[in-house]
Amino acid sequence: MLKKLSAAALVVAAGFAFSAPPAAAAGCPVKDTIKFSGLDWASNHFHVSVASYMVEKGWGCKTESIPTTTAPSLNALAKGDLHISMEIWYANNREIWDKMKATGKVMEPGGVSITGAVQGFYVPRYMIEGDKKRGIKAAAPDLKSVADLAKHAKLFEDPEEPAKGRFYNCKIGWNCERVNTKKLQAYGLDKTFTNFRPGTGEALAAAIASAYKRGKPVVAYYWGPTWVLGKYDMVMLKEPEYNEEIWKKLDKAKSGKGMKATAYPTIKVIIGMNKKFAEAAGPITTMLSKYHLDGDSVAKALVFMKENKDKTGAKAAADFLRKNQTIWTKWVPADIAAKIKASL
Template sequence: MKKTPTLLAGLLLALGLASADSAAAAEQPAPIHFGAITWESGALTTEILRLIVEHGYDLPTDTLPGSTVSMEVALARNDLQVIAEEWAGRSPAWVKAEQAGAVFALGDTVKNAEEGWWVPAYVIKGDPARKLAPLAPDLRSVDDLKRHAKLFDDPEAPGKGRFLNSPSGWTSEIVNTQKLKAYGLDALYNNFRTGSGAALDAEIAAQIKRGKPVLFYYWSPTPLMGRYDLVRLEEPAFDNAAWATLTDPANPNPKGSRSLPAKLSIGVSKAFRDANPELVAVFEQVDLPIGLLNKTLAHMAETRQAPRQAAQAFLREHPEVWQAWLPAERAAKVKAGL
């Protein structure tokens, strides 16, 4: 009989603790879901923003994987809240969601970003230091590629050149596939898709190391741009009507055009925008200098640094860049958290 009050007290205490734990769990905010971007600049920017949100605003975050288009669809549904590097206006999925007011592009995060088709400079100019003679001194534009398919020979498709496209699932892969048709190159070049952005990098780097001709789609900001001397091939001037045919994989008669002028922004869902005015104000101020960004990305790639580590180093070493985006007290919290 003497043990009953003790057992009862223990039970009440346990129930009280469980109730307190449940209340604490209920008060814990749900994590902000960032898209797990696979290319280097997007991965680095994601981690920079996550660190600012976590340390500066005491909010939990995580990342969810997906292709470019699937992440844009998830953002429109608020299954994702943030895509840290959104090439806004590129895909029909984004355009549709933006017109419906379901997603928003915040800021202009990287000025002078670009994308297009590239070859190593030695293909056109040669490289005396490596004793490489010019292979195609007349190569200037995508139209010139019609004469040089044999130069970019694809060992897996005899008689055709090889064009290194984006991985499947990227919006740019659709555009490049349509461009091959629009430029009359689809019968002359094999539309080669690597399995990932890393595989695309590895293939380009291997060919450049060997001094071989290689034709590929690429973009900036990236480590590759800071590492090699590359030449972008000329394309017809940007035309909005032509661009619509390039972003539509079902269009049977795409028209040639340079890609939509690049504007990199932070994509957010409507729910996130409505609920987080402080973070929206920060995201609208984000400005990553492209030269410094390319240098950071090159170092990240060369040292095989994880994006999270590279982001921590970037924030520690370049407070003059990011402190301007935040109120002083929030910037101090980020600095202390690092």
Template sequence: MKIPRYAAPVSLSLLAASLLVGFSQTGAQSASSYCASGKPVKFAQVSWESGQFTTEVMRLILEKGYGCKTDVTTGATNITETAVASGDLHVFAEEWEGANEITNKGLKDGKMVLVGKTLQGGTVEGWFVPQYVVSGDAARGIKASAPDLKAVADLSKYKNLFLDDENPNMGRLLGCVSGWVCDKTNTAKLRAYKLDSMYAQYRPGSQAALDASVTSAVKQGKPILFYYWGPTALLGKYDFYQLKEPAVNAKCYELLKADDPAACPSATPSVTLRVNLNSDFAKSAPELKMFFGKLSMSLPMLSKYVGRITDEKIAPDAAAAEFMKANPGVWAKWVPSAVGKKITASLK
């Protein structure tokens, strides 16, 4: 199923100017001439909210700034990734680098190219507590219950703060849904950090149950130790502190993922989020490739708008429009000034 959305027609004068620019650049076709030709930029519909939001930001900028037509094709991730490799689609807006074998093969075969880093610093994953546990919250009358809790190594001093309701002799780590990769990783980390005799991982039945438990604790101002990751709505909604872990050790982390008894301490590696482009499209639209390569947001900013989509149920394109109106100083860095002026005029 395709969801088309088109911009206003490009004027003949703009088309002529675009063609002149294209010919002047040693025969290379500029992005504006690509769009002026009437060919749409075809996006894959990413199935998760952060990717949907990023997709809609890209579409708005292409349509309002570059005069492009765009459309989106829905489908399972492996199907749409395959379509990007074949050229049936052009853009997959949020590629978790190294995570998809179809993309890895497409890159090796020269059919795809990754550009940019859409999330500054990459993804986060680990163990968190509410910020008020560490530093208190004067506005809510909450005193810091663990002022010296900075790293996983400090958890041995705070078992009684995070007691497990079902096993009062143990502390509780609110962990992963059974069957998730992080389920094994958390169990192995407790052992590698020598915390397995003091803490047990509690496995919620679903992500919704995990979110509900964390939200309930925060609203009541209670201490809670939990596993989480970002970009996500929850990390954008509340103020959390991520406990420091030993530096990433690739060999140790592979053992942790397998819950190997020989696993050694390691933080979870951050994943770089990138834009996946069909190679032929990238060559035919160099100015668009340049834009895709510059798009980048902070984790708090991305999480904020993901929260608008998941918690407040606004559409991704509406969240994208909100972002563009509220943050001109961010997106203006991604595009030439002439393109930025067109976008600004369209947002009034």
């Protein structure tokens, strides 16, 4: 059962209080509580906190962030159980999202929550180049690509299955877990590596951080912008250059065995909405059509979240709104911007 967390509660907990007026208050274009996809990773928490705060303070609406994972969130968006998803990684979810758009139940307002997002298989740079300051010798100077992993599997020994290396995948429920599982099969790495899925996104980050701090080998899927790639010097291993035809075939396949694989594309992360809600929400939909942040801006927010132990993104949202008024004031009318400014 999904636990509901109100955006108001998140923001109060983060240290800047507000009291959201009822959804029916003058100015809010919709009567119902606006429900955001509470996808469980940091950048989504940040975007939801930014959008929620702007909607609550600008229009007097009530919002909730509903904890969920990728596929269930998209289905809920189509059904109207959720209204807004601030992060749809289109390349990872192409098939399901295109099918949903074809039904006319969801739409893209046009906003982009992250430009230049990257994904891939990463190892610490010290494994390849060493680190004199830390007294670490290069364990695998010839490790350049995913194809090189098999011969270095012993470096990444899985304590539960010592004959194989351990590959840190996404958690089950994230679409990247499904993609990476098929990639391991396509590259033949399932023969030399275990496919380890941490229970949470935080656990995946913690595994990388723990290995890095100890100067140990680790290979994992990760994505950017994130605080992990911002803080730790990681190298993305080369894969065959992105090929859309190969990507589509692998995405649709049930297994990657006997198939070709390709690198993740560099993508933009889009915003999705329930279509009926979008039509009713008017000015909020317009705001989300103009919402646009680049990878550097998001990376700064994520580092802020990590340094300030801001798990909800509420503190980072307030910091962003205070310091970047030339950016977000372009998303809303002047009178709405004035209300938001006054609340900060």
